[in-house]
Amino acid sequence: MAKKIGQKTKTPMPHVDPGVRRHSFGEVATGYSVELARQEAARCIECKNMPCVAGCPVEIDIPAFVRQVAAGDFDGAFQTLSAKNLLPAVCGRVCPQEDQCEKVCTLGVRFEPVAIGRLERFVADYAALMHLSDTAAPAAPSGRKVAIVGSGPAGLTAAADLAKLGHSVTIFEALHKAGGVLMYGIPEFRLPKTIVQGEIEKLTGLGVDIKTNHVIGRTFTIDELFSELGFDALFIGTGAGLPHFPSIPGVNLIGVFSANEYLTRSNLMKAYRFPEHDTPIVRGKNVAVIGGGNTAMDSVRTALRLGAEHAYLIYRRSRDEMPARAEEVEHAEEEGVEIVLLAAPTELLGNEKSRVRAMRCVRMALGEPDQSGRRSPVPIAGSEFEIAVDTVVFAVGQGANPLIRSTTPDLPVTKWGYIVADPETGATQKPGVFAGGDIVTGGATVISAMGAGRRAARAIDAYLHRLPAGGHAAADAFIST
Ligand SMILES: Cc1cc2nc3c(=O)[nH]c(=O)nc-3n(C[C@H](O)[C@H](O)[C@H](O)COP(=O)(O)OP(=O)(O)OC[C@H]3O[C@@H](n4cnc5c(N)ncnc54)[C@H](O)[C@@H]3O)c2cc1C
Ligand code: SF4
Structure with missing residues (x-):
């Protein structure tokens, strides 16, 4: 029989203050303590059908690991996770649980679902701190x-x-x-x-x-x-x-990047620590990022942290159609990202040194649904406007x-x-x-x-x-x- 329902909302995740984190590349969410994790795990009602398991693409035994966290058996919880997931510390941070296990959690039918992703992250971080390892023994060598x-x-x-x-x-x-x-x-x-x-x-x-x-x-x-x-x-x-660029005039101007290059410079080459690290990066004052997915959100929040006074996110549909995780959109806004919805660039304008100086955009209305099922954006004639920018980052899909x-x-x-x-x-x-x-x-x-x-x-x-x-x-x- 299922347990009684207790706390109806998720135990909040502690975060660094937006005013501090917009100037820092340190992690935004700081993770549950032992007490918060056990409090959240105790919310699972151990329902009979356990739809969360089928909602997980790698079939983690979610009810078992959540029960182990509630009981304080963190080593056991780590072994349960490790049996199915090589990267729990990664998945606990970036997986869209809201569209997967948490979306189908029985508790979520009337209240907030169990915060499965936050618990996964807790267990993985605990295991790293305590140097726990997966105890399953590999099979004998196959010779292949x-x-x-x-x-x-x-x-x-x-x-x-x-x-x-x-x-x-x-x-x-x-x-x-x-x-x-x-x-x-x-x-x-x-x-x-x-x-x-x-x-x-x-x-x-x-x-x-x-x-x-x-x-x-x-x-x-x-x-x-x-x-x-x-x-x-x-x-x-x-x-x-492989980055995509739209076919509009001005994409070859200096100061125009693909999100792929912009993020790779910053993340992999540690350009945000230039000159301590070798790779430089443009630290634009007025940066526009085009797109509405996780890549766009990561780029615009990177621009803020690199010192932008204005970091605009330009998206051609409305907020409901944004593919980025809702939590990341909220974090971006808290940090000061300026989101411009229902708008798309039509031209990038340069100065005499071929540096981008402005972006011309057109306003959009939503028309009929397209192949993706989302309503397609339709330009509104005569609605053009300009934004002064010195850096433009395209995050409009990759191939x-x-x-x-x-x-x-x-x-x-x-x-x-x-x-x-x-x-x-x-x-x-x-x-x-x-x-x-x-x-x-x-x-x-x-x-x-x-x-x-x-x-x-x-x-x-x-x-x-x-x-x-x-x-x-x-x-x-x-x-x-
Ligand atoms: C900025 C950004 C943010 C994202 N945020 C999220 C998120 O929050 N949550 C989420 O679930 N997903 C997110 N995604 C999507 C997710 O990261 C990808 O779907 C996932 O990484 C795909 O995994 P993969 O193993 O197929 O390829 P990749 O992660 O792309 O790895 C492919 C690897 O193959 C290497 N490679 C390519 N060609 C060759 C070659 N010829 N020889 C040798 N090596 C090669 C590449 O260098 C790369 O290391 C994000 C994607 C981006 C770009
Ligand atoms: S669906 Fe939700 S309540 Fe049911 S077992 Fe899974 S986490 Fe617990």
């Missing part, structure tokens, strides 16, 4: 070799699951640090990089070899990973990091990098360049090659990429068990005879 291309959440999850199954796993990452968007995209104030690296160290503890500065398609092709390096199977999790598809002609891709893969197994039409995460779906979420990595790992394991004794090379020889 798997290459993972890309070290974002999809690749990291596939790598961990395959290593636990006894396979020898090597990750090839193009950048100088592993982690994908977790390292280069999401800023320090939402996801501290020491936390990401701490989670990645668990992989090296499992024996996974991480080779950074290895661009697949250049250092080795996909085919060479099989033929020259002797891998038996591959997982491609290269994400969707697939063409390098792997151009060097692997027998790997089918969609018309947008995403790899065609079975959603249940990640299997592509090229034998031994699996794919998952943003490179298959287009830009999505950390947890959906992790789910894809997990499903592909299961399918790769089954594939490896079917391979003849000589591995991929023998199978290839057999197919070509």
